[in-house]
Amino acid sequence: MASEITPRSTTANANTIARSSGESSTDSRAIAVLAGRPLQLNRGTSLNLEWVESVRVNTSAVERRAATLVTRRTVKKDWQLAWLLRAITCMDLTTLSGDDTDQRVRRLCAKARQPLQDELIDKLGIGQLKIRVGAVCVYHLFVETAVRALEGSGIPVAAVSTGFPAGLSPLPERIAEIHRSVAAGAQEIDVVITRAHVFGGEWQKLYDEILAFKDACGPAHLKVILGTGDLLTLRNVAKASMVAMMAGADFIKTSTGKETVNATLPVGLVMTRAIREYAEETGMAVGFKPAGGIRTAKQSLEWLALIKEELGDAWLSPHLFRLGASSGMLADIERQLEFHVTGRYSAEHRHPMA
Numbered sequence: 001m002a003s004e005i006t007p008r009s010t011t012a013n014a015n016t017i018a019r020s021s022g023e024s025s026t027d028s029r030a031i032a033v034l035a036g037r038p039l040q041l042n043r044g045t046s047l048n049l050e051w052v053e054s055v056r057v058n059t060s061a062v063e064r065r066a067a068t069l070v071t072r073r074t075v076k077k078d079w080q081l082a083w084l085l086r087a088i089t090c091m092d093l094t095t096l097s098g099d100d101t102d103q104r105v106r107r108l109c110a111k112a113r114q115p116l117q118d119e120l121i122d123k124l125g126i127g128q129l130k131i132r133v134g135a136v137c138v139y140h141l142f143v144e145t146a147v148r149a150l151e152g153s154g155i156p157v158a159a160v161s162t163g164f165p166a167g168l169s170p171l172p173e174r175i176a177e178i179h180r181s182v183a184a185g186a187q188e189i190d191v192v193i194t195r196a197h198v199f200g201g202e203w204q205k206l207y208d209e210i211l212a213f214k215d216a217c218g219p220a221h222l223k224v225i226l227g228t229g230d231l232l233t234l235r236n237v238a239k240a241s242m243v244a245m246m247a248g249a250d251f252i253k254t255s256t257g258k259e260t261v262n263a264t265l266p267v268g269l270v271m272t273r274a275i276r277e278y279a280e281e282t283g284m285a286v287g288f289k290p291a292g293g294i295r296t297a298k299q300s301l302e303w304l305a306l307i308k309e310e311l312g313d314a315w316l317s318p319h320l321f322r323l324g325a326s327s328g329m330l331a332d333i334e335r336q337l338e339f340h341v342t343g344r345y346s347a348e349h350r351h352p353m354a
Contacts, residue, residue: 032285032314034276039285039314044214044248047207051281052242057234057270066265069309070302080301081124081340084333085131087300088115091330092158092289092322094137096257105142108327109149112136115330116337117351123341133330134318135188139164140181147185158188158223162213165256167192167227171209178216189213190223192256195230198240206240210247223251223289223322228267229259237267241274245286255292257324262292265306272310288315291324297336300329 030038075083093112095104112133121127137158138146146157159181163169178189191213197206214222224244228237244252252271255262268290275286288311290303300323307315315321323329331351338346 032279032320034279034285034312034314037280037283039279039283042245042248042250042282042284042286044211045246045282047204047243047246049203052203052239055235055238055242055274057238059234059266062234062266062269066269069265069269069306075301075305077340081337083301083304084297084336085126085129086316087297087304087323088131088330088333089134090304090316090318090321090323091115091133092135092137092291092324093133093330094257094291094324094326096137096139096160096164100139100142102142102145105136105138105145106149108138109136109146109155111327111330112150112155113153116334120334120338120341124337134322137188137190137324140177140184140186143181143184143186156187156221157185158190159184159186160190160192160225160256162191164190164192164225165227165258167194167225171212175212175216178213182216182218182220186220188221188223189217190225190253192225192227193240193244195227198226198231198236203239203243206243207247210244210249214248221250222248223253223287224249225253225256225291226271227256227259228254228263228271229261229292234266234270238270238274241271242278245275245278245284249286251287251289251322253289253291253324255290255324257292259292263290263294263303263324265302268303268306269310272306276311285314285320287320287322289322289324291322294323294325295329295332297329297333300325300333 029040031041032039093108095108115131115133132155135156135158136146140159140161143157143159161177161181162174181189193206194209210224226240231237241252254267272288275288279285303323307321334351335345
């Protein structure tokens with residue numbers, strides 16, 4: 001098969017080399033290992049336009065590779081059980097509806113604290129695992145509600161910000177929104193980029209925008225939503241991914257969930273390959289979050305398989321991989337787990353927040 005994503009032929013710029021070469025191979029801050037190399041948290045690099053412009057994507061090869069992913073790797077029985085439990089721990093349990101209320105958010109947080117019913121936990125014998133979701137994702141208006149509801153659980157609150165979902169409000173307003181969410185207790189901020197910067201190839205403007213978001217986040221993790229369904233080409237997706245990582249993104253995320261086309265496996269392949277190339281060049285790891293249209297247990301397994309094959313086991317944990325999904329996907333996972341122990345699928349009404 002032809003190479004899906006053509007690696008850059010140029011060397012990293014001086015800043016990138018300086019940032020990565022100063023790290024010890026045994027640095028205790030390593031958060032992942034790729035091909036035997038310890039990787040650090042992403043601190044970003046200066047914008048390397050030569051690298052960005054050198055990006056090429058073989059669309060037909062990407063689509064063929066993505067199509068074979070779901071046919072070549074399957075997991076059954078106890079292995080499937082383990083993968084589904086891992087999917088729960090990597091979930092950003094999300095509610096981003098126009099009719100959200102404080103009560104709905106509190107119910108979602110209760111589900112985040114205990115994603116599975118006691119009866120099912122006992123049947124599976126997994127009480128010692130203390131399964132919980134990776135984060136709860138809400139609008140800024142509900143950050144304080146979620147923080148109070150999750151107090152003592154260790155589950156972070158993520159806030160969608162910067163004029164979600166369009167990202168077209170004035171930049172000072174978007175930055176102020178990040179500050180307000182962090183002040184309210186959000187530990188993760190999911191920001192929306194200005195897609196027009198991508199369409200116009202205005203990479204410096206995109207870099208500067210994301211850098212401003214990163215600065216506004218302070219100690220909070222920055223998850224950069226590319227809005228891949230709006231970016232028209234996989235090459236645009238790859239370039240935007242690179243610029244976001246150079247600007248210091250902790251995660252790159254596919255979609256807001258509001259676009260006509262959201263997370264797809266071809267897009268995921270392009271973004272994970274970009275993460276891998278960035279890690280190889282800089283020695284820094286960036287997380288990945290597919291979001292939008294992920295509704296079933298089967299889909300969660302497909303995304304886990306993609307991560308395992310493209311980035312390896314180090315990314316199969318919530319500090320580097322998240323699934324943006326509503327409680328509907330969690331309910332479907334619960335039904336699959338119940339089938340595993342009883343041989344029967346339960347009714348949806350038995351699972352709260354479904």
